[in-house]
Amino acid sequence: MxxxxxxxxxxxxxxxxxxxxxxxxxxxxxxxxxxxxxxxxxxxxxxxxxxxxxxxxxxxxxxxxxxxxxxxxxxxxxxxxxxxxxDAADRRKGWWLGMLGGLAFNMLAFAALLIAVLVWRGYL
Structure with missing residues (x-):
């Protein structure tokens, strides 16, 4: 006991x-x-x-x-x-870096799509 x-x-x-x-x-x-x-x-x-x-x-x-x-x-x-x-601080930092990485990828994908549409339409 x-x-x-x-x-x-x-x-x-x-x-x-x-x-x-x-x-x-x-x-x-x-x-x-x-x-x-x-x-x-x-x-x-x-x-x-x-x-x-x-x-x-x-x-x-x-x-x-x-x-x-x-x-x-x-x-x-x-x-x-x-x-x-x-390590709680490392987890927070990893979360922010993951979020920023996803945001950067989305912005690059949007820019590539925008350029593709502009080329396709004949503006570039």
Whole structure:
């Protein structure tokens, strides 16, 4: 039973990391999983789902004893390691660069189409 507060603290720490790194606002890991689904790799998502399934059982004194603490600790370690490696500033910069790249491509495609139409109509 000494491990239970540690597991609950690791789940709470994972929620804080999800909030800080991915911007997911949720009260529990179970409600955060659908929102984080596309942003996490498969292995990390599976570990987070293991923790989300165990979260309600940790609150019940008799059901808490049925949990495999070693696998839950390992799953929490995988999730925390992945979330600690995420650089939020780099993600923001990547988002802006992706948006600007798409905008630049659209402007080039429009210019090429405009020149093609002007040549076709005989203005150039």
């Amino acid at each position: 000494a491990d239970d507060p540690d597991l609950q603290a690791e789940i709470a720490h994972s929620l804080v990391l999800l909030r800080d790194k991915l911007g997911i606002r949720a009260t529990g890991l179970r409600t955060a999983m659908p929102k984080a689904r596309r942003q996490l790799p498969r292995k990390v998502r599976k570990s987070a789902q293991i923790l989300a399934d165990a979260e309600p059982l940790l609150e019940h004194p008799k059901l808490r004893q049925t949990l495999d603490r070693a696998s839950l600790t390992a799953a929490a370690g995988v999730l925390s390691a992945h979330l600690n490696d995420i």
